[in-house]
Amino acid sequence: MWAKVPRVKLLSGYEIPLIGLGTYLTKGEAGVKAIKEAIDIGYRHIDTAYRYGNERDVGRAVREKLEEGYVKREDLFITTKLWNTFHHPEHVEEAFHRSLNNLNLNYVDLYLMHMPMGLVFRGFKEQDLVSYDSSGKVECSDVDYCDTWKAMEKLIHSGKVRSIGVSNFNSNQLERLLSIASIRPVTNQIECNPGFTQKSLIEFCRSLDITVTAFSPMGRANRSDSSNQVTANVLTDPEVATIGAKYGKTNAQIVLRYLIDSGTIPVPKPSNRTEMLQNIDIFDFRLTPEDSALMDRFDNGKRAVPLKYYSHHRDYPFEETGAAR
Numbered sequence: 657m658w659a660k661v662p663r664v665k666l667l668s669g670y671e672i673p674l675i676g677l678g679t680y681l682t683k684g685e686a687g688v689k690a691i692k693e694a695i696d697i698g699y700r701h702i703d704t705a706y707r708y709g710n711e712r713d714v715g716r717a718v719r720e721k722l723e724e725g726y727v728k729r730e731d732l733f734i735t736t737k738l739w740n741t742f743h744h745p746e747h748v749e750e751a752f753h754r755s756l757n758n759l760n761l762n763y764v765d766l767y768l769m770h771m772p773m774g775l776v777f778r779g780f781k782e783q784d785l786v787s788y789d790s791s792g793k794v795e796c797s798d799v800d801y802c803d804t805w806k807a808m809e810k811l812i813h814s815g816k817v818r819s820i821g822v823s824n825f826n827s828n829q830l831e832r833l834l835s836i837a838s839i840r841p842v843t844n845q846i847e848c849n850p851g852f853t854q855k856s857l858i859e860f861c862r863s864l865d866i867t868v869t870a871f872s873p874m875g876r877a878n879r880s881d882s883s884n885q886v887t888a889n890v891l892t893d894p895e896v897a898t899i900g901a902k903y904g905k906t907n908a909q910i911v912l913r914y915l916i917d918s919g920t921i922p923v924p925k926p927s928n929r930t931e932m933l934q935n936i937d938i939f940d941f942r943l944t945p946e947d948s949a950l951m952d953r954f955d956n957g958k959r960a961v962p963l964k965y966y967s968h969h970r971d972y973p974f975e976e977t978g979a980a981r
């Protein structure tokens with residue numbers, strides 16, 4: 657089985673496949689096997705992050721498929737992310753090179769600022785990536801994400817990263833970033849799913865030619881780390897199943913098609929081969945306006961991933977107002 661995925665052009669001129677493979681919690685031998693299987697199936701866009709602790713596994717899977725001659729490096733699109741504790745401009749280059757070394761690649765396709773919120777730097781090891789103050793709160797730094805961005809721009813000139821972007825930015829923060837940027841972010845990776853559709857932020861990004869990558873497109877269905885189970889319910893909803901029956905698709909495939917039709921690039925994380933196959937098999941149909949209108953009704957305005965442990969941060973992005981300085 658090999659599925660061909662359409663691509664869209666980014667502001668940098670490079671193209672990104674319209675569906676990606678989410679890899680949060682995909683680790684170890686099982687992770688390597690799953691990622692190789694995904695490449696066999698046709699996935700060419702893989703989403704990882706330093707924070708996920710799996711860049712080496714992603715890199716091993718990719719390297720093995722490259723060595724087999726199954727794919728060419730230029731056909732793959734690998735995204736990784738700068739973790740919050742590495743926001744100080746002094747740390748950005750080293751953090752990036754650690755990711756590049758973990759991935760064992762000559763370049764990454766997309767490097768994202770994982771969040772607009774800098775945290776206190778303690779080191780590069782797993783146990784250093786979040787620290788807490790005496791009251792048990794995550795220790796925030798006062799590094800300005802605009803300064804972090806300027807350091808990320810330098811990476812582009814190194815030729816080791818093709819495009820840079822952001823994640824979890826609100827519209828005020830994006831606007832502020834754009835006011836100082838020499839290189840514009842190609843994407844804002846944000847939570848988007850039927851329970852939390854993000855229509856206005858998608859529209860805002862579209863007006864700036866910034867793509868939106870949809871993380872947690874399944875709302876972290878059935879996982880205990882999800883704060884909104886609406887999307888999990890959509891996956892078994894009988895009305896959505898009726899839409900699916902028209903096209904011979906599952907509810908999950910309707911969700912992904914809905915997100916693509918809404919202008920996003922979803923990066924779902926499948927739990928098994930069946931889900932992996934389904935999530936990429938969504939390019940032979942489109943929803944009608946009536947189908948989309950039905951899907952719109954599930955938005956209850958609640959995030960599956962509210963990042964509440966950062967809510968005391970001055971750059972916490974998820975309030976209506978006040979997040980941008």
Ligand SMILES: NC(=O)c1ccc[n+]([C@@H]2O[C@H](COP(=O)([O-])OP(=O)(O)OC[C@H]3O[C@@H](n4cnc5c(N)ncnc54)[C@H](OP(=O)(O)O)[C@@H]3O)[C@@H](O)[C@H]2O)c1
Nearest residue numbers: 678679680703871872873874875876877908924925927931
């Ligand atoms: N930038 C950021 O801050 C950020 C934050 C979160 C996530 N991400 C990225 O986005 C990716 C995806 O988000 P996520 O991992 O939070 O969760 P998700 O993709 O929203 O949900 C994953 C769950 O969806 C279910 N699922 C997937 N495909 C399915 C299908 N075809 N049919 C039925 N159920 C299906 C599976 O549940 P079952 O196990 O029940 O089958 C799986 O455990 C991450 O892996 C990561 O790469 C980025």
